[in-house]
Amino acid sequence: MAMSDYKILIFPDPKLRKVAKKITIFDKSLVTLAHKMLETMYEADGIGLAATQIDVHIRLVVMDLSEERDNPRIFVNPEYDILDKSPFTYEEGCLSIPGFNEEISRPSKILLKWQDLKGDFHQEEPEGIFTVCAQHEIDHLDGKLFVDYLSSIKRDRIRKKLENRRT
Numbered sequence: 001m002a003m004s005d006y007k008i009l010i011f012p013d014p015k016l017r018k019v020a021k022k023i024t025i026f027d028k029s030l031v032t033l034a035h036k037m038l039e040t041m042y043e044a045d046g047i048g049l050a051a052t053q054i055d056v057h058i059r060l061v062v063m064d065l066s067e068e069r070d071n072p073r074i075f076v077n078p079e080y081d082i083l084d085k086s087p088f089t090y091e092e093g094c095l096s097i098p099g100f101n102e103e104i105s106r107p108s109k110i111l112l113k114w115q116d117l118k119g120d121f122h123q124e125e126p127e128g129i130f131t132v133c134a135q136h137e138i139d140h141l142d143g144k145l146f147v148d149y150l151s152s153i154k155r156d157r158i159r160k161k162l163e164n165r166r167t
């Protein structure tokens with residue numbers, strides 16, 4: 001087991017479908033959890049992780065989109081408004097769907113809003129892959145996965161392969 005103690009849930013685990021609760025208490029345990037999530041994400045060589053993926057159902061997301069893996073970011077209660085619906089297509093992967101990458105189209109421009117670990121509010125218009133990653137991770141908090149945007153045939157194929165891999 002990884003040093004961070006957290007195991008990442010793998011699709012089609014039904015726990016990935018739970019809707020996460022809003023965070024209202026900004027205490028030390030939230031800080032600890034966020035840092036353990038970052039550790040888990042780095043160990044798995046991912047660029048983003050939602051608390052849902054480690055079976056903790058609160059609205060917390062961590063990310064590092066930097067080349068050097070030295071820019072950890074933490075988002076509490078992240079949400080977004082769509083500024084431009086025109087699709088941006090990107091080949092997405094997910095730590096909960098290991099070994100599969102698929103082209104997914106999402107709105108190209110959003111306004112991302114979140115709180116930090118102290119509860120202070122922030123907002124930003126993400127650029128490029130940050131736009132994709134933010135929407136992907138917020139989907140996790142709502143129990144959604146990128147395979148939900150694929151045809152059921154494709155989704156079932158991925159599900160069967162992952163189920164077979166575990167047994």
Ligand code: NI
Pocket residue numbers: 093094095096136137140
């Ligand atoms: Ni994911």
